[in-house]
Amino acid sequence: MLTLLAPAKVNLSLEVLYRRNDGYHELRSIIQSLSLCDRLSFSPAKTVQISSDSPDWQAEHSLVSKAVALFSEKCGQGRGVNLTIAKRIPLVSGLGGDSSCAAAVLKGLNKLWGCGYPRWRLMELGAELGSDVPFFMMGGTAMMEGRGETVTPLPTLNQMWAVLLVPEIEMPPDKTAALYRNLHTDSFSSGEISDKLLEDICQGKLSYSSCFNVFEKIAFTLFPDLAKYRWQFLEAGAYQIFLAGAGPTLFTLLKDKNMAEKIYHNLCQKGHQAYLVSTLGPLD
Numbered sequence: 001m002l003t004l005l006a007p008a009k010v011n012l013s014l015e016v017l018y019r020r021n022d023g024y025h026e027l028r029s030i031i032q033s034l035s036l037c038d039r040l041s042f043s044p045a046k047t048v049q050i051s052s053d054s055p056d057w058q059a060e061h062s063l064v065s066k067a068v069a070l071f072s073e074k075c076g077q078g079r080g081v082n083l084t085i086a087k088r089i090p091l092v093s094g095l096g097g098d099s100s101c102a103a104a105v106l107k108g109l110n111k112l113w114g115c116g117y118p119r120w121r122l123m124e125l126g127a128e129l130g131s132d133v134p135f136f137m138m139g140g141t142a143m144m145e146g147r148g149e150t151v152t153p154l155p156t157l158n159q160m161w162a163v164l165l166v167p168e169i170e171m172p173p174d175k176t177a178a179l180y181r182n183l184h185t186d187s188f189s190s191g192e193i194s195d196k197l198l199e200d201i202c203q204g205k206l207s208y209s210s211c212f213n214v215f216e217k218i219a220f221t222l223f224p225d226l227a228k229y230r231w232q233f234l235e236a237g238a239y240q241i242f243l244a245g246a247g248p249t250l251f252t253l254l255k256d257k258n259m260a261e262k263i264y265h266n267l268c269q270k271g272h273q274a275y276l277v278s279t280l281g282p283l284d
């Protein structure tokens with residue numbers, strides 16, 4: 001049996017440069033993977049069977065089954081797999097769980113079926129599945145550009161602690177597309193915010209003032225309940241709160257583990273769905 005971890009991520013910066021002619025948006029984003037991981041187990045089988053321990057997770061609506069179908073078409077005709085997923089990353093949370101699992105599926109089947117595709121080819125296939133998938137082929141700290149398919153690994157951040165607060169807000173199924181649709185040209189930026197953050201990271205530091213998410217304003221408008229969660233996060237002791245990707249998860253980053261634990265416990269006491277995790281370097 002082969003087991004792979006599929007980590008969650010947050011965007012430390014997420015800038016949209018402009019709207020492209022193909023309808024997508026040109027991005028510049030620095031992404032960081034987290035120690036909160038789904039776990040995928042692959043074993044040989046005659047047919048394709050996919051299951052998970054999460055009652056709310058449906059294989060047919062996930063990128064996982066799309067990844068299996070795509071990889072079968074490219075390399076695994078007639079081959080099977082028994083794939084089980086221990087889901088730990090909350091669904092539709094902005095933490096990239098589905099994309100990360102899709103990347104792990106491509107990596108796992110490549111090994112299980114002995115296809116020997118190089119990483120760049122797996123990244124190409126990943127980009128066919130979704131804009132965030134190529135990043136998860138390596139994880140760690142990376143700059144993401146283009147539609148998401150251009151990923152440049154960056155020096156690994158010194159370990160930091162992240163507290164995640166997952167609001168109980170129902171998200172529309174096309175949440176990400178809806179956020180992009182609602183962006184105005186005045187939300188676009190030049191990429192300088194990510195460049196500044198990149199400079200900080202290369203010097204081994206991370207300054208909160210350089211963190212940025214283009215969706216933040218629009219998410220608080222489209223999902224007004226987010227403000228209530230933000231307020232409760234502040235009350236729990238956090239002072240720099242960011243939106244994770246397309247949300248609705250909110251997060252704070254800290255160097256001090258004791259402080260992170262305090263905030264995490266305060267949130268749990270109030271009955272929130274919260275996680276205390278650390279930043280994670282690249283997976284092999």
Ligand code: C5P
Nearest residue numbers: 023024025130131132147148176177180
């Ligand atoms: O690539 P993915 O399927 O994750 O994208 C979901 C939606 O987000 C796309 O249909 C598109 O509307 C939007 N998107 C975009 N520009 C990007 C990535 C995604 O407009 N770079």
